[in-house]
Amino acid sequence: MTKLNELTIAAARDALRKGEVTSAELTEACLSAIEAAGALNAFVHKTPEIARERAAAADQRIKAGEAPAMCGIPVGIKDLFCTRDVPSQAASNILKGFRPEYESTVSQQLADAGAVMLGKLNMDEFAMGSSNETSCYGNAVNPWRRGNDATPLTPGGSSGGSAAAVAADLCLAATGTDTGGSIRQPAAFTGITGIKPTYGRCSRWGIVAFASSLDQAGPMTRDVRDAAIMLGAMCGHDPKDSTSADIPVPDFEAALTGDIRGKKIGIPREYRMDGMPDEIEKLWADGTRMMKDAGAEIVDISLPHTKYALPAYYVVAPAEASSNLARYDGVRYGHRARLAQGDGITEMYEKTRAEGFGHEVQRRVMIGTYVLSAGFYDAYYNRARKVRALIKRDFETVFAEGIDAILTPATPSAAFGLGEMAEADPVAMYLNDVFTVTVNLAGLPGIAVPVGLDRQGLPLGLQLIGRPWEEGDLLNHAHVLERAAGFVSKPAKWW
Amino acid sequence: MSIDTDTARKVAHLARIAVKEEDLPALAGELSAVLAFMEELNEVDVEGVEPMTSVTPMRLKRRPDVVTDGNIQKQILSNAPDAREGFFAVPKVVE
Numbered sequence: 001m002t003k004l005n006e007l008t009i010a011a012a013r014d015a016l017r018k019g020e021v022t023s024a025e026l027t028e029a030c031l032s033a034i035e036a037a038g039a040l041n042a043f044v045h046k047t048p049e050i051a052r053e054r055a056a057a058a059d060q061r062i063k064a065g066e067a068p069a070m071c072g073i074p075v076g077i078k079d080l081f082c083t084r085d086v087p088s089q090a091a092s093n094i095l096k097g098f099r100p101e102y103e104s105t106v107s108q109q110l111a112d113a114g115a116v117m118l119g120k121l122n123m124d125e126f127a128m129g130s131s132n133e134t135s136c137y138g139n140a141v142n143p144w145r146r147g148n149d150a151t152p153l154t155p156g157g158s159s160g161g162s163a164a165a166v167a168a169d170l171c172l173a174a175t176g177t178d179t180g181g182s183i184r185q186p187a188a189f190t191g192i193t194g195i196k197p198t199y200g201r202c203s204r205w206g207i208v209a210f211a212s213s214l215d216q217a218g219p220m221t222r223d224v225r226d227a228a229i230m231l232g233a234m235c236g237h238d239p240k241d242s243t244s245a246d247i248p249v250p251d252f253e254a255a256l257t258g259d260i261r262g263k264k265i266g267i268p269r270e271y272r273m274d275g276m277p278d279e280i281e282k283l284w285a286d287g288t289r290m291m292k293d294a295g296a297e298i299v300d301i302s303l304p305h306t307k308y309a310l311p312a313y314y315v316v317a318p319a320e321a322s323s324n325l326a327r328y329d330g331v332r333y334g335h336r337a338r339l340a341q342g343d344g345i346t347e348m349y350e351k352t353r354a355e356g357f358g359h360e361v362q363r364r365v366m367i368g369t370y371v372l373s374a375g376f377y378d379a380y381y382n383r384a385r386k387v388r389a390l391i392k393r394d395f396e397t398v399f400a401e402g403i404d405a406i407l408t409p410a411t412p413s414a415a416f417g418l419g420e421m422a423e424a425d426p427v428a429m430y431l432n433d434v435f436t437v438t439v440n441l442a443g444l445p446g447i448a449v450p451v452g453l454d455r456q457g458l459p460l461g462l463q464l465i466g467r468p469w470e471e472g473d474l475l476n477h478a479h480v481l482e483r484a485a486g487f488v489s490k491p492a493k494w495w
Numbered sequence: 496m497s498i499d500t501d502t503a504r505k506v507a508h509l510a511r512i513a514v515k516e517e518d519l520p521a522l523a524g525e526l527s528a529v530l531a532f533m534e535e536l537n538e539v540d541v542e543g544v545e546p547m548t549s550v551t552p553m554r555l556k557r558r559p560d561v562v563t564d565g566n567i568q569k570q571i572l573s574n575a576p577d578a579r580e581g582f583f584a585v586p587k588v589v590e
Contacts, residue, residue: 098574243555245551330576331576350511
């Protein structure tokens with residue numbers, strides 16, 4: 001029998017409604033699993049008291065009937081979300097000790113729906129990284145290993161703790177955020193499902209900002225149905241975020257018909273990168289065949305500006321980050337450096353930020369500062385924004401030609417070893433985002449679905465990209481791919 | 496475009512991040528490598544292209560310009576590293 005902490009959201013919801021299980025029991029199962037999983041370093045602030053309180057309240061609500069789908073479901077929350085009176089550090093030392101007096105809109109909506117917060121999840125510092133190695137809490141570890149090889153692997157990043165926690169059954173689902181691939185890449189590295197919705201679907205209010213025109217929250221779950229259920233609870237218009245879209249939220253779960261006959265799936269030729277591993281190539285071909293067998297029409301498409309997405313991203317994202325992170329000055333919250341005799345306010349800023357920010361964050365803030373500085377603004381920042389417009393136009397063109405969804409690999413490789421990229425230059429690490437970053441630049445919804453295992457037994461995922469605001473249709477395509485792939489593998493428990 | 500030590504020092508100061516003098520050459524090298532990567536954008540013909548400002552062409556929502564909260568001084572100061580007499584305290588700004 002499936003243990004309670006291994007259930008999907010859908011199965012737990014149905015069991016809760018039938019009275020076969022209580023939220024208190026689900027919550028205790030997860031809390032025990034978390035206690036036993038210290039080696040994964042996924043949960044970095046545990047909130048068992050809040051969890052037990054909310055579980056009891058959820059059980060009352062379910063008993064009274066009419067409880068929403070997420071009611072009583074134990075979830076983990078990425079450390080990037082501000083949660084009232086619970087440490088919210090964005091995995092940075094500069095926010096050490098910070099306990100927000102407010103709750104992010106997304107985590108508030110989940111709480112209002114009755115979801116049970118188990119604690120805060122590890123991540124890359126300020127969501128800047130692809131391996132969870134820039135965290136002030138230390139690395140999160142992937143529950144998957146290469147066969148019998150005990151080398152610790154990355155769960156991906158930046159939502160690495162979220163991915164590891166869901167894959168290791170420490171929670172039923174988790175929140176993630178995605179600025180360049182930070183939901184989809186870790187989902188692919190850990191054999192779970194992760195969707196980044198259309199920019200504007202989820203409110204960004206109360207989520208520590210990295211790059212405001214790219215950041216989006218989304219769910220990380222065991223399967224596509226769970227992603228549909230949880231996304232519905234997370235999104236919706238919020239007057240506190242002026243970029244949040246005031247459009248109705250459809251019933252995403254109801255969109256999972258399993259029928260994609262006659263749909264057109266685009267296969268972008270520019271995503272066939274030089275030196276792409278055979279296994280990724282084969283996975284992509286397998287996925288294409290699965291969609292064809294399900295009755296979809298496969299169309300070769302071109303997205304000509306794809307190769308410029310990464311360099312454009314690495315101008316736009318650091319530029320916005322340098323501006324957003326200016327608020328960490330040691331005055332209003334978080335860390336302040338100890339000052340020497342005679343130090344003035346400038347020394348306070350400079351020492352505080354040198355001590356509080358990790359190396360990668362410092363590098364990106366300085367790159368951003370440089371590309372926005374007088375004399376370089378047009379050459380870098382404005383040019384990148386123009387290239388971004390062209391990348392978006394590429395997608396608009398193929399959608400106008402009738403393409404319903406685009407199928408691509410999610411990552412250029414399976415999970416790599418922690419520390420393996422330490423000697424590589426930063427650009428090599430940035431290549432992890434090569435298939436995902438275009439989607440953020442264009443503001444589109446994208447989902448990673450586990451499709452197979454590589455020779456070493458590690459999960460590999462494919463990505464589907466959808467039309468703006470059509471997450472329901474995108475989830476339905478993902479549902480078909482998931483069913484055809486029949487991915488059921490779980491990591492062998494070693495922790 | 497490559498960044499020399501002087502430029503690295505200037506950028507670090509603009510970003511208000513203290514960098515030790517001996518670390519500046521390595522920083523300059525790293526920044527140059529990232530900038531070299533960005534140079535690829537120069538291959539793209541962007542003539543006549545409007546820079547993208549928002550993901551969806553929508554007018555940002557307006558709200559009435561009214562006070563919606565207040566009297567939360569304690570909450571606002573609760574996370575301050577140094578708060579005194581209801582204010583954020585900082586080192587002397589003017590001599």
